[in-house]
Amino acid sequence: MRIGTAKVSREIDKVCIEKLKIPGIVLMENAALKVINNIKMSEINSFVIVCGKGNNGGDGFAIARHLHIKDKKVQVFFIGNPEALSGDCKTNYIIASNLGIKICKLNNIEDLDYFRSCISASEMVIDCIFGTGLTRKVEGIYEQVIGIINENSRNTLSVDVPSGINSDDGEVMGICINAHNTVSFQLYKRGFLKYSSNKFIGKVVVEDIGIPKEVIEEICPKEFVLHEDFIKKAIKPRDKHSNKGDFGRALIISGTEGFTGAAYISTETAVRSGAGLVTVLCPKDIQNILSCKLTEAMTINFTQKEKIEEVMCKARAIAIGPGMGNNLWTFSILEQVIEKSKCPMVLDADAINVLQDHKDIIKKSSNTLVLTPHPGEMSRLTGLDIDYINENRIKVAKEFALENNVILLLKGYNTVITDGKTTFINSTGNSAMANGGMGDCLTGLITSFIAQGYEPLEATCISAYIHGYCGEKLSNEMFCVNAKHVMEYIPYAIKEIIE
Numbered sequence: 001m002r003i004g005t006a007k008v009s010r011e012i013d014k015v016c017i018e019k020l021k022i023p024g025i026v027l028m029e030n031a032a033l034k035v036i037n038n039i040k041m042s043e044i045n046s047f048v049i050v051c052g053k054g055n056n057g058g059d060g061f062a063i064a065r066h067l068h069i070k071d072k073k074v075q076v077f078f079i080g081n082p083e084a085l086s087g088d089c090k091t092n093y094i095i096a097s098n099l100g101i102k103i104c105k106l107n108n109i110e111d112l113d114y115f116r117s118c119i120s121a122s123e124m125v126i127d128c129i130f131g132t133g134l135t136r137k138v139e140g141i142y143e144q145v146i147g148i149i150n151e152n153s154r155n156t157l158s159v160d161v162p163s164g165i166n167s168d169d170g171e172v173m174g175i176c177i178n179a180h181n182t183v184s185f186q187l188y189k190r191g192f193l194k195y196s197s198n199k200f201i202g203k204v205v206v207e208d209i210g211i212p213k214e215v216i217e218e219i220c221p222k223e224f225v226l227h228e229d230f231i232k233k234a235i236k237p238r239d240k241h242s243n244k245g246d247f248g249r250a251l252i253i254s255g256t257e258g259f260t261g262a263a264y265i266s267t268e269t270a271v272r273s274g275a276g277l278v279t280v281l282c283p284k285d286i287q288n289i290l291s292c293k294l295t296e297a298m299t300i301n302f303t304q305k306e307k308i309e310e311v312m313c314k315a316r317a318i319a320i321g322p323g324m325g326n327n328l329w330t331f332s333i334l335e336q337v338i339e340k341s342k343c344p345m346v347l348d349a350d351a352i353n354v355l356q357d358h359k360d361i362i363k364k365s366s367n368t369l370v371l372t373p374h375p376g377e378m379s380r381l382t383g384l385d386i387d388y389i390n391e392n393r394i395k396v397a398k399e400f401a402l403e404n405n406v407i408l409l410l411k412g413y414n415t416v417i418t419d420g421k422t423t424f425i426n427s428t429g430n431s432a433m434a435n436g437g438m439g440d441c442l443t444g445l446i447t448s449f450i451a452q453g454y455e456p457l458e459a460t461c462i463s464a465y466i467h468g469y470c471g472e473k474l475s476n477e478m479f480c481v482n483a484k485h486v487m488e489y490i491p492y493a494i495k496e497i498i499e
């Protein structure tokens with residue numbers, strides 16, 4: 001799903017209408033029909049539709065017409081003066097009136113009692129008050145109408161945007177509709193990504209309204225919400241004639257005394273997610289512990305210089321950082337590995353922390369590097385305030401990726417994955433997963449998918465999605481989900497997703 005702002009929506013409409021000469025009313029009709037497709041007609045028979053004076057209201061009058069044609073009970077309420085209507089909204093208002101659909105005006109307090117009783121008696125309220133054209137705080141009659149809908153509606157469907165939410169930044173402009181479902185057009189509105197929007201948008205469906213692909217490509221920034229369909233298409237089925245060599249070798253450089261868990265989790269995750277051969281490189285004093293814990297993966301230690309060279313040379317992906325310590329030793333290992341290896345690398349945890357004053361080594365590197373900071377690590381890495389990062393996640397991630405020529409995965413609510421040019425937002429995962437080891441697990445996953453031959457950006461997206469998917473699924477049955485549970489579930493989850 002493409003992500004977009006109100007400005008982008010307006011530009012798309014403008015190009016379609018003015019350049020391609022697709023009449024606006026055609027797009028409005030498509031939009032209305034897509035809303036109709038999203039209503040369970042066999043279950044719902046009585047509707048209240050609340051229309052504003054812009055094109056969002058126009059969608060509402062067209063929806064009313066289609067419901068009327070389907071013999072549904074439809075009561076439309078209109079906020080504003082019909083004389084002042086213009087354009088496509090006016091056309092659909094006139095058609096609905098000519099069809100004899102009841103349209104009541106909502107202009108003052110006296111109108112509200114009847115409105116309230118209709119809402120209570122209806123099975124669904126369709127909210128077409130404001131869409132992407134909301135420009136100021138919701139006040140007066142609008143505020144009262146939205147309050148009444150929220151208090152009395154059993155089932156509210158918002159058209160394009162829940163009225164009252166700023167579609168660009170998710171800010172509630174005073175008050176907003178608490179939608180059960182939102183049918184949004186063409187673009188997943190950027191404001192929906194804000195954490196607090198979750199409470200208002202309900203289940204969101206994004207519908208195509210007939211905008212030509214060329215227009216989307218020309219106008220929309222390359223920002224997408226990761227969707228199961230994308231992951232399904234991206235993961236390739238395994239050829240029955242393949243062998244372990246086809247699924248690549250992964251090297252995990254991780255762990256110190258007291259942090260064997262990080263090395264174990266990242267390595268074992270790489271094994272369980274399908275890499276052909278996995279080796280962990282760790283300090284000698286923890287090698288035996290890891291050898292006992294790991295069954296399929298191999299272990300080597302930092303004293304085995306020749307072996308290290310050989311494994312590095314054969315690796316198709318290397319992970320570095322989990323549980324290594326934020327110190328000069330880690331930095332010197334990172335520097336050597338970046339210099340000597342040619343394959344893509346995943347830098348996590350302490351491999352990110354040690355970069356604080358040495359970003360030049362990533363900038364200079366000819367390897368594809370994937371960095372996976374959480375907001376705290378991102379703050380240390382960039383020197384930016386953590387609140388600023390949280391408020392500007394996409395912007396900060398894109399700028400960093402572009403400037404340093406890396407793929408960046410910024411953890412947190414709605415994980416951002418970007419190479420600076422194309423950006424993906426992952427919406428899977430939840431707070432049941434907020435505990436130690438989860439990051440190590442993600443690192444193992446990304447490394448494994450790169451080793452299996454996926455492009456690093458694609459591998460990072462697939463991994464983030466699967467990681468969150470496992471957490472979400474497991475949290476249906478578990479109060480909290482640990483990395484061990486995710487690790488165990490991964491091979492089953494991948495199968496579930498692709499089938």
Ligand SMILES: NC(=O)C1=CN([C@@H]2O[C@H](COP(=O)(O)OP(=O)(O)OC[C@H]3O[C@@H](n4cnc5c(N)ncnc54)[C@H](O)[C@@H]3O)[C@@H](O)[C@H]2O)[C@@H](O)CC1
Nearest residue numbers: 013024027028054055056130131132133134135136137160
């Ligand atoms: N051709 C198009 O442009 C299409 C537009 N579509 C619909 O049109 C919507 C955008 O339409 P518009 O740009 O007309 O905008 P809206 O329908 O969102 O509403 C804008 C109107 O509300 C007023 N307004 C804004 N904030 C207000 C506030 N706080 N209190 C009171 N009045 C306020 C504005 O002055 C304007 O008259 C989309 O969200 C979508 O639903 C769809 O029909 C598809 C095609």
Ligand SMILES: [K+]
Nearest residue numbers: 127130161163
């Ligand atoms: K709306």
